[in-house]
Amino acid sequence: MQARKAGAARLIGLGLVVVGLLYPFVVYLGMGHLTPRMFAVLLGTLWLARLLGGRPSPLERTIGVFALAFCLLLGLADSGTLLRWYPVLISLALLGLFGSSLLSGMPMVERLARLTEPELPPAAVRYTRQVTWLWVGFFTFNAAVAAALALWAPLAWWTLYTGLIAYLLMGLLFAGEWLVRQRIRSRT
Template sequence: MKRLIGLGLVLAGVLYPFAVHFGMAHFAPWQFAVLLGGLWLARLLTLRQRTGTARTAAVALGFCAVLGLSDSAQMLRWYPVLISAFMLALFGASLLHGMPVAERLARLRDPDLPPRAVRYTRQVTQVWSGFFLLNGLIAAALTLWAPLTWWTLYNGLIAYAAMGLLFAGEWLIRQRVRGRP
């Protein structure tokens, strides 16, 4: 059930810009808030003890409550900014406390990372932090000043393409750092 809810949140995030763009003709903002809030509430209720994830879910629920009460179409457009802020907080906080996110992921495959790889994963986490900062700023600017079609194009396609390019570029660099052709 927990994985199904997680998948639902991922799908909602990916499809959200298109749902907003095409769904506004058929649904009120409060209805989006109820659907999105239901997913986040289910996520919160299925958590065991991940305090960071619980805080994220609680903030997302707060956003959904404000969206539902305001019933504002403009407020709908702030969700991608919130998601970028969550990701920036996750990656950025890992640089300050504990193990950087990229290192944690790398250690799943290779628990005994050499010092060179540890430095590299810290740099990768810094790059992703920068990406989420820039992505959030662009999403905010489009929310404030751009037409809905531009906002949808960026948040529904360009941002994901940029993430994919960054991921692919990092993978290629990682192969080179590891000494693979």
Template sequence: MSRLIGLGLLLAGLLYPFAVYFGMEHFAPWQFGLLLGSLWLARVLSGEHKPGSVWMAGVAIAFCVLLALFDSPQLLRWYPVLISSFMLVLFASSLTFGMPMVERLARLREPDLPPEAIRYTRQVTLAWSVFFFCNGLCAALLTLWAPLDWWMLYTGLISYGLIGLMFAIEWLIRQRVRGRT
């Protein structure tokens, strides 16, 4: 059940900019808040808690409550900024506390990483932190000063393209680094 809820949140996040852009004529902001808040609450109640999931869900639920209370179309546009902020905090805090996020992911595939790989995963975690900061900043600037269609284009397409580009560049660099060892 928790995987289904996680998938629901992932799909809601991916489709959110389009739902806001095309759905504003048919749905009120409080309805978006109710739907998103329900998904986040279901995630908390599912009992599966990954690192950071409880505080993220709490902040997301608080955002959804504000969205429902204020019923503000402008507030709808802040959700992608919130998600980028969550990712920034997860990646950046892992550089200080515990194992860097990319190292955790790498150890799922290769539990015994050499010291060079550990240094590399730390650098990649830092790069993702910078990426999420810049992505959130762009989304915030578009929220504040751009028309809705620009916001939707960036948060619904361009930012995902940039994520894919970041993955591709990192993969190419990793192949080159692995070739040297």
């Protein structure tokens, strides 16, 4: 029974990732077929299932509550413009996750690095803190651009940025950081 529940929680989590990745295109293509209220119900159902199916961490609960509040607001307002704010919410949640890790305990990138290399040297710990700051800057920038596009740009521009360009920028950041890390490692 526990294995089934864990499998369902992973599946719901994967569903949220897929929905997050495809969300801008679903909004762009679905606006003529679905009301914003329907989007709110579908997205809210996924988040509610995520919160109820398994043992979410306090952080996951916090993000889930904010996502559900967004879905409730979207459902009540039934506003197509409000649909565009979901990527901003996700960027702000990630900003909060990475930023708060710098203030208390271990920076997020260090936590991730310790999954594969539990004993990090002091230089690597300093480096992971710097990379965490880099991600804080990226999520701040991404939230600001997504918000500006949500407010002032045509839907096609918003879709292009939030559905493609933002992911390309993340990929470039990942790749650039990986190259820098390899170069630093080769010097030591």
